[in-house]
Amino acid sequence: MTQESAGRSGLKEWIFTTDHKKIAVMYLITSLVVFTLGLLLAIVMKAGQWSPGNSLVGPKLYNVLFTIHGAGMILWWMIPVFTGFFANLLVPLMIGARDVAFPRLNALSFWFFVGATVMAVLALVTPGRLDIGWTGYPPYSIKTDANTSLYVFAVHLLGASALASAVNFLTTIITMRAPGMTWGRLNLAVWGIFGAFIIQLFGIPVIAGAVTLLLFDKYLGTNFYNATMGGSPILYQHLFWFYAHPAVYVIALPAFGIVSEIVSTFSRKKIFGYTSMVIALMAIAFLGFDVWIHHLFTKGVEDWARIVQSLLTLLIAVPTGIKVFNWLATMHKGSIDFKAPMLYAVGFITLFVIGGVTGIGNGLLAIDIDVHDTLWVVAHFHTVLSMSMTMVAFAGIFFWFPKFTGRMYNERLAKITFWIILIGSLLAFVPYFKLGLEGMPRRYWSYPPEFTSTYRVTVIGGFILIAGFFMTLINIVRSAFAGERATANPWNAKSLEWTIPSPPPSYNFETIPVITAGPYEYGSPEEGKKALPEEAEAF
């Protein structure tokens, strides 16, 4: 596939590789496979909801579908595409290193991830199909006949994978930066990945412990979550959300960094407020651990805890808002070039603001109690997290596509799919806000007849959206093999990874570079001449 290793790209070179770039590509392929599976499950869920009294799937199968869809999309697509694919691809290239600190451990992380994927597939195809939701709340997950142990062991393998990655990448970023690559010159994408791995480091052990206790309760007769013997099922929800809430920032922080790279490059402007961006990233990583109770507002938690965590939840809007304003300020008076990655990045900002504003509503105690466990919540996280972060993933995949494949993607197809995905997302999920406010609970296979027309809008939107996703997948796969050859720096970007050939040689850098400037030094006198034609100066 790559020029350099064309002669020796046998299966062995991939399975036994310790090269971070090959591992990155393998993460991407695995994630995209599960992403496709999740889409297929979503098609089945959507198709059956054309009319009330779901004719396609019954309630039991529906539970299995949303369980695997949710777990697959969060744990196999969104988290690994950022902390697996982008972290592996970008961190060594952006800090000027030849590989990560522990290349073999990095390969082990990937193989644990593959192991977890096997577990997930088993959960779908073996008897006792998993129907406990991606959250796996007891007591249902303990009392059900479904194979809860698969859920637990998949989380264990994912956790082992993520912990090894966290140790590896934190060590890499701290010790292996090239000379002159100070903390103040790090790419914001690297800062985002750094923050994400800090969250993984402290969060993963807690959820791994929580699900282990689930296993003990179900199979060994312990009483952690057994209320009749002094335990508490709510304890599981606390432990689960202590990781699972920060987990959204494991996805979002690298995504924020990637958007910053793209916005700066295609606006031909230095990123606005670099320091405030870094502080905001780290503030979100820290605050993310103090808001999990907003998932338990209706679960009988004491008032003081609910009020404190409601306020902390709202506080997260501050660093997040800073980031949105910084992106807008970066674009302001920039020489914006709407190549596909930029289009996706702006689409992300749009969806993220829609989802984010509704998040303020969720965070307010009074509103949350009303909309808790309704489709409002589904609408909220599908806009603020699922769709907007998938937009960033596609933006990043297209942006670095020339770098990691050595070929260009199809620009025209990518732009068309952007609009399809944007329109599909809005049609598929905005009506859920209305349904949620009208009291329609989430995770229901059927619905009352008066909601039929609204549901039909979401079904149509869902199919548009899924068509867009499949077009993107086709674009990625086709271009990887048959795209035009890419130059080393097709975007005229200033960051370190664009100074080396596309695709990079296995050793990345001929000599370790000495860094003398930051990654966003757009707008030097020569730069301005190149980017801005004479007419544009009139503005």
Added chain:
Amino acid sequence: MQEKVAYHGLEHHEVELSAWPFVVGMSGLLVMIGFMTAFQWKLPMLGMLLSGVGVVGILIGLFGWVSEVYAKKFEEGLSKLAIVIFICSEAALFGGLFGGYLYNMFPAPQWPPANTPAGVPPLGVALVLTVFLLSSSATIQMAETKLEKGEMGGFKGWLLFTMTLGALFLAGQANEWSKLIGEGFTVSTNAYGTFFYTVTGVHGSHVLVGVILQFFILLLALRNKISSRRQTIVKACGYYWHFVDGIWLVVLSLIYVLPNFR
């Protein structure tokens, strides 16, 4: 700061292929599938067989892995930082367990709950165990000092002493467990029993890992793979051991001492 910057093979960089991560990863999967077979499908023999093959696979994989690492003539010493980062996540694991324990303890009208056969396990045994563990922190420090001075004999001796103290701790704990189970106090008795065995068990498994690691270092030392210039693994083991010893004091306070004051 500059001298702390590390590079892979500054002069040259060979593309490394290694089969061992794949072997360990897939063996890990096999272990998990074995557990699943035993727990969910109620086929304990088949499950044990699968898990057993998996464990053997992991051991072979790790052995091959370590041989590859020690075949190189130098080390970069990055593992010292890595183990500190890893210990942070271990702290989070214990934090989660302690949090869960306190979450159940504070609202309870009586702790341990009334049906606990012999009440809180006696403090005396726990204090003896504490002495074993805390003194082993000092002995592993002695071992490191000897290694830095290049006194390999002293190093091996103190390391062996540390392992013995760790093993004594584990034996003492196993003895206490069997006595308590004999009195009818089990994981299923109530939430206190559940947490008692889980917290001390998780901690004990960490001690066990530490002792195995020390045994492994002793083997490396006997084969002259450890020296004052190649001691990252010893330092890493030392940090880990101090952490395991330190966290025991929290286990002691929460499980053995605190219930007496309620």
